[in-house]
Amino acid sequence: MPSARPPALPGDPVSAIRTPALIVDLDAFEANIARMRAFVQDSGLRLRAHAKTHKSADIARIQMRDGGACGVCCQKVSEAEALVEAGVTDILVSNEITGTARAEALARLAERARIGVCVDSLEGVAELAAATAHHDTELSVLVEVDVGAGRCGVAPGAAAVPLARAIAAAPGLIFGGLQAYQGSLQHIADPAARAAAAKAAAQATRDTLKALHAEGFDCATVGGAGTGSFRLDSGLGQVNELQCGSYIFMDADYDRIEEIGGGRPGGMENALFILTEVMSTAVPGKAVCDAGLKAMSLDSGLPRLDAEGLSYLVASDEHGEIADPDDRLARGDRLRLVPGHCDPTCNLYDHYVAVRGDTVEAIWPVTARGCLW
Amino acid sequence: MPSARPPALPGDPVSAIRTPALIVDLDAFEANIARMRAFVQDSGLRLRAHAKTHKSADIARIQMRDGGACGVCCQKVSEAEALVEAGVTDILVSNEITGTARAEALARLAERARIGVCVDSLEGVAELAAATAHHDTELSVLVEVDVGAGRCGVAPGAAAVPLARAIAAAPGLIFGGLQAYQGSLQHIADPAARAAAAKAAAQATRDTLKALHAEGFDCATVGGAGTGSFRLDSGLGQVNELQCGSYIFMDADYDRIEEIGGGRPGGMENALFILTEVMSTAVPGKAVCDAGLKAMSLDSGLPRLDAEGLSYLVASDEHGEIADPDDRLARGDRLRLVPGHCDPTCNLYDHYVAVRGDTVEAIWPVTARGCLW
Structure with missing residues (x-):
């Protein structure tokens, strides 16, 4: 065609x-990549760049080779399939998935790459457990917590515990930690309102970490933060793996946020x-x-x-x-x-x-x- | 991939x-196709269904085989290339194109299919003339008239005459008539306002036909009308080739127009x-x-x-x-x-x-x- x-x-x-x-203006793109690499080096945090922004294996490779990224995020199973097929080796599906077919597809991908995924239901854990048992592979599983966006994720606090327990009990699943992304933060134009929402998200994350810790669960990964919030979120000390995507390109919506007074992110x-x-x-x-x-x-x-x-x-x-x-x-x-x-x-x-x-x-x-x- | x-x-x-x-719900789709076929048969008008809606060679073939369409419209040269490659034989690019590369591509397509295109500038005519001379092919060329949308097209009346003359003078170009599509009509929710805009478009078309006729130019094709206006436009008697696209599928925006009182088109x-x-x-x-x-x-x-x-x-x-x-x-x-x-x-x-x-x-x-x- x-x-x-x-x-x-x-x-x-x-x-x-x-x-x-x-x-893509390569001079600007490479400067953005270098700025983010410097930020994560200085902050001591990990970067797992979000590939939903670009959907490109070439850009994912540049982010991992030159940009300080330990891996990338995807939002969809078929997105992860396409990137693994093109040679990307470390992907977190930063989203819930449903059904046996998707779980089987992820378990198969785990034969060829390091794969993680999120859950917010016991049914989701059961589907993943069955698929990894079937394919004899391992998936890292994060529990998603609703830290203020009101979209997906269990309530902050003790609700994460039964999920962590079910993950830890399944032979093919590794409890990887928390997904604590506050998506609606990114585009709050007013800096004070954005700071308040970031603080509330950090508190919700802290409450959940505490509830898990009390039951003997430690979280190797606490994923979150986007281009509009990574400096704020990093300063609050909860998230240890940044999931920024748009920083490589930016757009007119982020320009407008800058104009109102938040400063162009990073x-x-x-x-x-x-x-x-x-x-x-x-x-x-x-x-x-x-x-x-x-x-x-x-x-x-x-x-x-x-x-x-x-x-x-x-x-x-x-x-x-x-x-x-x-x-x-x-x-x-x-x-x-x-x-x-x-x-x-x-x-x-x-x-x-x-x-x-x-x-x-x-x-x-x-x-x-x-x-x- | x-x-x-x-x-x-x-x-x-x-x-x-x-x-x-x-x-695609085939029962509903086929019913829409049959409704439009009945309309064009009753009205005695031609239907050149707009393929920009669906971009599918299969659907274009169904429209031409079962749906009363004499051919289809595209908006882009590469769209026409894809459909000709897939076997569609009669296409009007219902839009202006720019540059030698696009004109050459259309002139090449005319070796394999019946191809038309629109112009609103003498430069556009010159590019098409050079390309058809180069490939020794023929293109049908419509002059686009701005009948109220204020987007592309020459002003109604005498402004179309020099373009018609330039087309007629080029050996590889055939003066096909007028493109008189009032795009903003489709989504005017208020029936009275929609009727008034349709009337104004018909008058602008009539003025242009008259100016061309006075200079000896007859218009075999007067193209226009969309899903939101084809009954109105047909009743006004200027357009003879309907370019409806959305009628096969409909959408929530057309639903809203219906709710306000215009009646679901056709x-x-x-x-x-x-x-x-x-x-x-x-x-x-x-x-x-x-x-x-x-x-x-x-x-x-x-x-x-x-x-x-x-x-x-x-x-x-x-x-x-x-x-x-x-x-x-x-x-x-x-x-x-x-x-x-x-x-x-x-x-x-x-x-x-x-x-x-x-x-x-x-x-x-x-x-x-x-x-x-």
């Missing part, structure tokens, strides 16, 4: 990239862009580009146009309307957009075009694109 | 489909669903399913849960939170969601799972998924 054809080849000039295309810079071309200037005061809502996810708002005095007004399926009051833009002009939300935008593309200056340096497949199972 | 593995096989029970999955029914599974019920009053914003586009709002007394509250990347005040749902339960907007939702998936009753009848690849160029 032509969708499998990459929009450029290594060595091509940027001007030859077929648009719209998903561009000094990270925009490294992900949609390269788009002007396809029509027939209507005065407007230019229409070839990147609409199939070229980026709008769930967190419109993209930001990376050009002074121009703004992206509205997206339809295949068109983006740009306000151009002085009719400066011409048919064929190229522009860069900063997507509103990096993760679901990357999931629309089959390839990253990694560029340095004016040259395409690499093409990275979006290895686990569309892996929803 | 595992993403290429379909979520089920023909003959599987629906209960065995790996979730989340994109489901009696069409929901035929497209996301099959999702409950993955966590650990937080009281809530169930969390495995379909979040990577499983459907939220640009036109949240999905509608196809179940009494339950509602989909919020989507994060891989989770959907469902209000379940009485804790009726259990881990592993399956639900159907009606996506907010069908077109960009289909573009997230590699396969349709076509089901009849409780059985999977066919797997259709999303042939042109991710074809943005």
Whole structure:
């Protein structure tokens, strides 16, 4: 299928990239990778970078080789399958899974890589136990605790104990610790509100650790924190394995958080862009580009146009309307957009075009694109 | 890559489909296809069904074989390439294209299929003329007129004449007529406002036809109308080739239009669903399913849960939170969601799972998924 054809080849000039295309600015990307490596080295914490952001085996390898990551996280079993198939060796599915088929798939993956997963039910533990017994493999299992997001996870405190006990009792399962991610923290714009939510999450984690400790369970891993909260969460001392994903790319939603006063998390810079071309200037005061809502996810708002005095007004399926009051833009002009939300935008593309200056340096497949199972 | 593995096989029970999955209810789908065929037969108009909705060669073939369609529309050159490669023989790119590479690609496709395209600039005409001369092929070219959407297209009236003249003067180009699609019409909920906008579009089209006629140009094709406006537009007598796309599937956004009072367009029914599974019920009053914003586009709002007394509250990347005040749902339960907007939702998936009753009848690849160029 032509969708499998990459929009450029290594060595091509940027001007030859077929648009719209998903561009990684390598200088910015590598600077973000280095910033996070320095942070985890200084803090003494581990980094398990979240691959749900990029879904790319190439980027996972860079994070583990150059970026200080001990491994990566995935959210879905099929995502983990795609990355293991492409050579990634250490993955935590930072999410609950359901059903025998998914449990069997993870137990099979554990023949080829170090695999972990989360639970918040005894039924989930039983499915994993049966699958590892069937395949004679081992899975590391974290108990997810609801530390404030109100989505998945058992209540803080003693509710984690029966799950830890069931995990420890299953021969193929290793009790790995806690999943204590407060997802709604990431995008709280107000710094005081964000700090208060982080404190509450740390307290909920502490209560759970205490309840487990009283029953003889120690937690080797306490996973959590994202790009919007890793400095805060690290300072509070509960989480020991950071699960940041967006830090490599950033996006317009994180830009907006910066503007309101939280400071751009960790000094990270925009490294992900949609390269788009002007396809029509027939209507005065407007230019229409070839990147609409199939070229980026709008769930967190419109993209930001990376050009002074121009703004992206509205997206339809295949068109983006740009306000151009002085009719400066011409048919064929190229522009860069900063997507509103990096993760679901990357999931629309089959390839990253990694560029340095004016040259395409690499093409990275979006290895686990569309892996929803 | 595992993403290429379909979520089920023909003959599987629906209960065995790996979730989340994109489901076509074949009874509803075929009823929609038959309703539209009856409409075009009664009205004497042509149907050129829009393949941007489904991006599937299988569905395009069904529309042409059983659904009264003379051909299909695409929005992108690479979409047309994918469908021609899969055997579709008559395609209008109902959109402007830019640059030599795209023009060359279309001229090459014209060796294998009947191909049309739109223009709103003399530069666009020149690029197409050069490409058809180079490949010794023919393209049908429509002049796009801005009939009220204010996006692409020349102003109504005489502005179309120089473009028609340039097309007619190029040996490889055939002046095909007008593209007169009022895209913003489709989702105007108020029937009176929608009728007024349709009337204005018809008048703009009439003015343009008159200006062209005065210069000796007749328009074999006047393309336009969508699922939200085809009955209105047909009654106004300007458009002779309907370009409806969503009618085969419908979506929650069209449902909302119905509720406000416009009547569900043409009696069409929901035929497209996301099959999702409950993955966590650990937080009281809530169930969390495995379909979040990577499983459907939220640009036109949240999905509608196809179940009494339950509602989909919020989507994060891989989770959907469902209000379940009485804790009726259990881990592993399956639900159907009606996506907010069908077109960009289909573009997230590699396969349709076509089901009849409780059985999977066919797997259709999303042939042109991710074809943005």
